[in-house]
Amino acid sequence: VLTLNIRSDVGLVQAFSRDMSIGGLFIRTVSPLNVGERFALRLNLPEEGDPLEIDCEVAWNRMEREAEEDLPPGMGVKFVSISEADQTRLKEELTKSLQARPES
DSSP states (O other): OEEEEEEETTEEEEEEESEEOSSEEEEEOSSOOOTTOEEEEEEEOTTOSSOEEEEEEEEEEEOGGGOBTTBOSEEEEEEEEEOHHHHHHHHHHHHHHHHHSOOO
16 A cells, blocks of 8 residues: 555545556545646655655546446546656566565
């Protein structure tokens, strides 16, 4: 589980995510932002110092009324701008988490 802070026109929100790739992530929330809305994301990686700074855009959202048991409310966001150094750190973290998963 990753901790993140979202900074948008509506203010600063702390959230959590479990579903992430090199190009974006899913943020579970009952108050997703509108599709196309851009925001600044600070992503805290496990066992890392400074958070990653990423500019994001909402690609899709699922409102609470549309949610199902295995499809929670939230929003899918794509990474619009990320520094090369932060992208390298993100790739390393994703590789570590994939290696740590038990085989099915």
